[in-house]
Amino acid sequence: MNEPTVQMGPNFIRNLIEEDLATGKHDMIITRFPPEPNGYLHIGHAKSICLNFGLAAIFNGRCHLRFDDTNPVKEEQEYIDAIKTDIRWLGFDWGEHEYYASDYFETLYRYAVRLIDKGLAYVCDLTSDQIRSYRGSLTEPGRESPYRHRTVAENRQLLSEMRAGSYPDGSKVVRAKIDMASPNLNLRDPVLYRILHATHHRTADRWCIYPMYDFAHGQSDSIERISHSICTLEFEDHRPLYDWLCEALEIYHPQQIEFARLNLTYTVMSKRRLLELVTDQHVTGWDDPRMPTLSGMRRRGFPAAAVRAFCDRIGVGKSDSVIDMGVLEDCVREELDSCTPRAMAVLRPLKIVITNYPEGRSEEFTVPKHPKYPEMGSRTIPFSREIYIDSDDFKEDPPKKFFRLGPGREVRLRYGYIIRCDEVVKDPTTNEVVKLMCSYDPETAGGKLPEGRTKVKGIIHWVSVPHAIPVDICLYDRLFTEPNPTGVKDVDYRDHLNPNSLEVLTESYVEPGLQGAKVGDSFQFERLGYFCVDSHSPTSDKPIFNRIVSLRDTWAKLQGEG
């Protein structure tokens, strides 16, 4: 396993743990990442994973992977497998420490019995609607259930009958006996167990009562002797309940610390919505390269190291925040720039005929795979009389500061000759530019500049027509047109879906050296961006390249302003 070097700036959780270690409150720290196997992991989970595994690595502790699988109707083995794959991809290893809340069902049941014996829990026959109305509201206290004062013996009897399957779904629950007037709604006799005659993906039909999250999560942490239970802000209100439970049960009491969950612009982050995008087929699946899921980003070509760098860069705090997508993209570019071999590709081809280059002749240029790291080796690119250039590198009527090709203009072919556009050939009916007749200067090969010749400012990429490999290109853009798709009043987030989030180009070409590229291989197509071979390429011989991220483009930015 590739053990990542963990980067983590100072943050309040790290400081707190440092203090706990310094004061001897703990000799070793144990954290955990506790996903529910009901969906795929997304970049928000990556933040939590990097935090929990990162902290464990920094302080020489350990981090458990625990599946909080207490709701059999929503959870599936498929998700467990996908989650494990994603965490390993991110570069983290939980070793032997793979746990399941369902492994603790028997212990949890004994805990429930213990509460009943202490008169701190009871079996309640109210319907869910009744429980809701008895709960009161934010501003009004609740009312006690008429079943609240059943005897210990009766409660024990009822609970064991519940477990034995004597009652139908929803007919009874067990509740903690805390305080129906508490200003904290979580303390108004919360439900601990419900009856669910459902087959669980791990315990099959052994149980027909299942613990609620609030009765499983904290105790699971306790059972695993988690020193620091790190979770997101919305569980802050639940902490008093976990405290109450640990005290009532007289069990080990982990310390819960809450941090703000990640939000990213131009995407959504809730599992519910991501699932909707998948089931409504707005995307092709959980691993659609436009999804903020780890599987989507992996397929898109984001390096795991970039995701880790991102998680470090955004920090950890308690204030609600929305991170600009640009931060993630910058991390991806930074990682890819140093490790990605360069290549030339033409996305929207425009043919050029070099009129003074002999017909039938061709030559090869040997150029570095990476201009800054010659140790990465070299590649050869063929040149011939006909080449493709990208159509936006030619403008019949060039705007100001456009230093690419235009009628009568000169431009340098990357790693090749300087050419001049002598003639523009158009389709007589559509008036579209179909071909450019150019001439080359044989004295300018490989960057050479003869004495007295003025330097050309523009350099463009190209591919030799007879040597070009046809490929399909997938251009991805942000999934939504709104920075905060769920934040616009009275508008469904799906109405902000970007209709142009995927553009498929089917007439693109790459240099012949990319012939043997394998799924997942990444390249920088010079002047265009980073691309990788898609894992869903058809078995046909025409590969698909996903654009991972574009290069920074100050020219495009200037254009946008104009």
Add this chain to the structure above:
RNA sequence: AGGGGCGUCGCCAAGCGGUAAGGCACCGGAUUUUGAUUCCGGCAUUCACAGGUUCGAAUCCUGUCGCCCCUGCCA
């Protein structure tokens, strides 16, 4: 006065009584056979606001305002 939390540059974020780190974005400029990369330089007299304590406050106290979360037999 229902409870809990948060408010430091456009977006994140250090800082924890001694006089505002860093990143992204943005703006200059240098180098460049990728308008990329790299490199330099600029970018909060001010920390939601108002009072108070102090020689000294983003940091302590009081009050005000704004935003987020909580009424699943989901997690």
